[in-house]
Amino acid sequence: MSSRKTASDFSTPAFRQHDHGECARSLMDAAHDLCAKRGLRLTPVREKVLELLLKSHAPLGAYAILSELASAGFRAQPPVAYRALDFLVENGLAHRIEKINAFVACSQPRKEHSPIFMICNDCHQVAETSVKPQSSSLDRTARAIGFNIQHTVVEAQGLCAQCRERML
Amino acid sequence: MSSRKTASDFSTPAFRQHDHGECARSLMDAAHDLCAKRGLRLTPVREKVLELLLKSHAPLGAYAILSELASAGFRAQPPVAYRALDFLVENGLAHRIEKINAFVACSQPRKEHSPIFMICNDCHQVAETSVKPQSSSLDRTARAIGFNIQHTVVEAQGLCAQCRERML
């Protein structure tokens, strides 16, 4: 048993068969832990938004979240959703997918990472992986031109293996 | 004199001193050539939008373009700007920067490429570089999980060398 990890070892289970109930529960637990450790307040609306995001690996738009919040008895003005999302994103519990103006729960909320996303255009699920910062093409290019990176957006759209197979 | 090129050789001149008048003129010429070769029509409004984008290496939002179009005597309803931008983007003459909902002229409109952008948060200019598709972290990761990439978004926000120096 080697300790080597391939890229897929780091990928979110989005495109792999897995027990998503357990997947979601463990990420919710991790969120509670992380907030406790950092003295952050995972208030009811914030927890509810995270719960909604954790329902699947398909990102949700802010207004979809808002409407789910309304159904669950929360106030439903846009700032309610955006504030909760801001909290989750700022604290590394969720990510914004720029290409589709939507949000997804982070699949590795413990560690600092520069996430990269694979967005399936067919099943709409998003896999999150991350890359060693130093080794990315972006970092190499930035060093070459003296650019100081503060934030990165790395997203790919296409077809996941399952969807591609289904289309054959 | 080696034929090796470093990443900076491929970068747009955005963050380097250069004759931008010449820079813009040659890109406009290239656009005319490309359209002629492909039988595309660089109509007045499309050419004007490209001209506006070529005024600097700082991206412009669709409504900024719209207002410049109005000043220049063009019709100024949103679809006018979005259609021209769609044409330019579809034909590789401009790119959309997802992180800031804005558009920039392509700096290497001839060849197929997967562009990478460096967005300076201070001077708001954007450098475009590109990476050999096979070698990017995104492609390696995609191969590892069997994901078929159709489109990529790779953007970094931060500070260009000049702006960082100026801040010291």
Place this chain on the structure above:
DNA sequence: TTATTAATTGTTATGATATAACATTATTGG
């Protein structure tokens, strides 16, 4: 050329995403 078709542009309206501003309530620390 002239009819036919296709591409582009004009126009109105609306949809979708996001934030500013300020009032109110809840939590925390002294």
Place this chain on the structure above:
DNA sequence: CCAATAATGTTATATCATAACAATTAATAA
């Protein structure tokens, strides 16, 4: 408790983008 801070409630508006259909212009082929 009291003052300070953080979070939430609420209204209004800003910003970004497209649907739908009409009118015009350009390309094409009979």
